[in-house]
Amino acid sequence: MTRSLFPEIRLRFVRFAVPMLLACGAAQAADTQKGRQLYVTYCAVCHGESGRSTMAGAPNFDRGESMLRSDASLLAAIRAGKNANPAFQGILKDREILDVIAYLRTLN
Ligand code: HEC
Structure with missing residues (x-):
């Protein structure tokens, strides 16, 4: 048996x-090309097209700020939002956020 x-x-x-x-x-695998398009649409207004922040207090991704953490931790932070950082849960799918994270990792 x-x-x-x-x-x-x-x-x-x-x-x-x-x-x-x-x-x-x-x-x-995450798609950095899709991630770039989403970043330009949803994030660049504050975090800058090149990752150099255009808004006081927003991390500079071109210097790797806020990036020394796992994809899972970043995914949770981006879904939840914090202060002026909007919550993207319900706006972007997790798959899309992971594509954005993969793109963020190419900026510094
Ligand atoms: C309206 C402006 C704005 C937009 C749009 C925006 N952010 Fe932010 N973001 C901020 C600010 C301001 C902070 C700093 C928040 C704080 O710590 O008070 C931040 C912080 C962050 C952090 C660090 C969060 C943490 O917990 O340490 C990440 C990661 C991040 N943003 C990613 C993104 C991504 C990805 C997008 C697009 C999908 C995005 N943000 C869109 C303004 C923005």
């Missing part, structure tokens, strides 16, 4: 978990 269970579990993993991971984008 227990011996025949293992291949069954493996089959389930291949049939369900793998497509689910792909659908979630976990196995997908």
Whole structure:
């Protein structure tokens, strides 16, 4: 009984978990080109097109400010917003925010 269970579990993993991971984008590389377009549309007005901030208090991404942290931590911060930094939850999908983060990492 227990011996025949293992291949069954493996089959389930291949049939369900793998497509689910792909659908979630976990196995997908971030797209910096899309990230750049989103950055120009949603972020550049305050953070500057080149990452040099145009607004007092906004981090300069061209100097890597606020960037010494994981993608997960940045994703949470960008979703939530803080003071004058708008919350992007409901405006951008997580996938899109991750594309923006990948682009931010190219600015410094
Ligand atoms: C209206 C101006 C404005 C826009 C638009 C804006 N930001 Fe900001 N951002 C700020 C300001 C100001 C801060 C500093 C907030 C603070 O610490 O009080 C900030 C902080 C941040 C931080 C650091 C947050 C932290 O918790 O340390 C990140 C990351 C960030 N912005 C990313 C983005 C991204 C990505 C976008 C576009 C999707 C964006 N911001 C759009 C003004 C803006």
